[in-house]
Amino acid sequence: MTAQAVQQEDLAVVIGLEVHVQLETDTKIFCGCSTDVADADPNTHTCPVCLGLPGALPVLNEAAVESAVKVGKAIDADIPEETTFHRKNYFYPDLPKGFQITQYDAPVCRDGELDVEVDGERRTVGIQRAHLEEDPGSLQHEGGSIDRADYTLVNYNRAGVPLMEIVTDPDFRGAEEVRAFLAKLEEVLEYLGVFDSQRDGSLRIDANLSVVPADEVGEDGEISDEALEDANRTEVKNISSHKGAEKALSYEATRQKNSVKRGREIEQETRHWDEGRGVTVSMRSKEEEKDYRYFREADLPPLQVSDWKQKLDIPELPDARRERFRDEYGLSEEAASKLTSTKQVADFYEDVAGEYDPDLAATWVADNLLGELNYRDMAITDVEGRLDEFMRLIELVADDEITTKNAEEVVLREMLDEGEDPETVIDREGLGKADEGAVEGAVEEAIEENPDAVEDYHAGEGGALNFLVGQVMQKTGGSADPGSVNQLLRERLDE
Known part of the structure; x- marks a missing residue:
C-alpha cells in the first residue's frame, strides 16, 4: 500500500x-x-x-x-x-x-x-x-x-x-x-x-x-x-x-x-x-x-x-520475590514493588525484616532510606559498605534509645550527607532519648509556664495540646517521644 x-x-x-x-x-x-x-x-x-x-x-x-x-x-x-x-x-x-x-x-x-x-x-x-x-x-x-x-x-x-x-x-x-x-x-x-x-x-x-x-x-x-x-x-x-x-x-x-x-x-x-x-x-x-x-x-x-x-541455578527473580514479599511479610503491592526494585534493596530489606517487625523494616527501607537516597540522586549501591550502620540506626529506634522523628529527620540525613555513623551524629547533636524523669519535669514546666494554653485545653480547643507538646519537645531538645509526651500531658491536665 x-x-x-x-x-x-x-x-x-x-x-x-x-x-x-x-x-x-x-x-x-x-x-x-x-x-x-x-x-x-x-x-x-x-x-x-x-x-x-x-x-x-x-x-x-x-x-x-x-x-x-x-x-x-x-x-x-x-x-x-x-x-x-x-x-x-x-x-x-x-x-x-x-x-x-x-x-x-x-x-x-x-x-x-x-x-x-x-x-x-x-x-x-x-x-x-x-x-x-x-x-x-x-x-x-x-x-x-x-x-x-x-x-x-x-x-x-x-x-x-x-x-x-x-x-x-x-x-x-x-x-x-x-x-x-x-x-x-x-x-x-x-x-x-x-x-x-x-x-x-x-x-x-x-x-x-x-x-x-x-x-x-x-x-x-x-x-x-x-x-x-x-x-x-x-x-x-x-x-x-x-x-x-x-x-x-x-x-x-x-x-x-x-x-x-x-x-x-x-x-x-x-x-x-x-x-x-x-x-x-x-x-x-x-x-x-x-x-x-x-x-x-x-x-x-x-x-x-x-x-x-x-x-546452572538462577536466583529468585523480581516478580517471584515481589509475590513472596506480599505473602510472607504482608506487604502492600506498592511496598513490595519498592523493596524489590533491585536485588540489593531486596536483600537489605530481608536482613532487616529478619531482626525486626516486617512493617517497621518496610517503613525504614522503602520510605526512609530509599526516599533520602532518591532525593540525593543516589542508589543503595552507593552505600552498600555502610548498611550495617543503617541497621544500627533502626536498632536504636526499636530499642527506644532515640526518637523516630530525630532518627528520620536528623540522624539518617547527616549519615548520608556527612558520611558519619549514627552514634557520632547522636552524640554531637545531643539526641539521646530523654529519661522519664526529665520528660515529666518538662511536662510540669510547660503546664506552669503556659496557663493560657491550659485554659484553652480545658475549653476544648484541640490546638492547645499540640502547642504544649511542642513546648515539651523544645525543652527536651527533641529527645522525648511525642506520643509519650502527648499521653503524659493528657493525664496531667485531666487530673
Whole structure:
C-alpha cells in the first residue's frame, strides 16, 4: 500500500528491539584482556586477539556462556543442543578485524518471553533470540555530533567485551511500552548478576520502527506478516537509556507519521539518534542480511550447551520475590514493588525484616532510606559498605534509645550527607532519648509556664495540646517521644 493510499487514515506504530547488553565478566569474550576499562587510558586494554592481528586465535570465555544460559532460563527460552559462532563481515572504524564474531542461525537462546506491566496491564513480549557476540570499540566524535564532527577518535578498549544481543518480536505499539520493557529487562539482568547498569555503554538499543494503517492491527495487538512486509522500517541506533529510547522513538514515530500523511514514502534506512538535538539523522541505507556475508567461525568449534540449563541455578527473580514479599511479610503491592526494585534493596530489606517487625523494616527501607537516597540522586549501591550502620540506626529506634522523628529527620540525613555513623551524629547533636524523669519535669514546666494554653485545653480547643507538646519537645531538645509526651500531658491536665 502506498503512502498516498494511507495518508488520510490513522496510523499505528510497530516497534521491535535489538538490545545489546554488556555481560559482567572479568575478561573479554575471546581473550584475557580486562573488561574494567571505565577509567583506563585509550587503547591500553588490548591484545593481538581483540585487535584482530594476523595469527591471533580466539578462546571462548566460559563465564560469558554461563551468563547467556542464565538469561535464557530467566526468559524461558529454548536452549539448543549445540550453538555455533559466525563471522559477520562489515567495515566500520571501531571493528578492528573487519568482521564481528557473533552467532547467526544457531543462537544460544531462542523463543523466549518476558512479562512486563504497561499502564497497569500485564503483557508478554516475545523474544525471538538472544545470542553472544563481541563488542566493537568505541568512537569519540570531536567537534560535534556524528554528522558534524571535525574528526573521530577510536578507542579499542571495549573491543571484545562480551555482549548478549536480545532481539524481540515487533510487539511494541508505542515508545512508552519500550521504556517499560527496558526497565523490566534491566531489573531481571541485575537480579541474575550478569549485568551492571553503572558501566558506561552497558546497555545499548537499536530499534526498528515502522507505521502501518491502524486497521491492520487486531484487537489483540497482532499485525499480519503481510502488513509488516509492506511497511518500510527504519533502524534507529545510538540509544543508550530507557529515557533516551522513549524520546528517540517518539520522535521517529512522529516523523514517519508526518511523512506518510504528506504523501512521502518512508525510506528503509538506518538513522542515528542525536541525543543533544533530540532528532534522528539519516546515516545510510539499511543493510540486508546478505550484505553481511555470514560464514562459520572456523577457529571456534560448535559448543554443546543443552545440559548447562539444568546445571546452572538462577536466583529468585523480581516478580517471584515481589509475590513472596506480599505473602510472607504482608506487604502492600506498592511496598513490595519498592523493596524489590533491585536485588540489593531486596536483600537489605530481608536482613532487616529478619531482626525486626516486617512493617517497621518496610517503613525504614522503602520510605526512609530509599526516599533520602532518591532525593540525593543516589542508589543503595552507593552505600552498600555502610548498611550495617543503617541497621544500627533502626536498632536504636526499636530499642527506644532515640526518637523516630530525630532518627528520620536528623540522624539518617547527616549519615548520608556527612558520611558519619549514627552514634557520632547522636552524640554531637545531643539526641539521646530523654529519661522519664526529665520528660515529666518538662511536662510540669510547660503546664506552669503556659496557663493560657491550659485554659484553652480545658475549653476544648484541640490546638492547645499540640502547642504544649511542642513546648515539651523544645525543652527536651527533641529527645522525648511525642506520643509519650502527648499521653503524659493528657493525664496531667485531666487530673
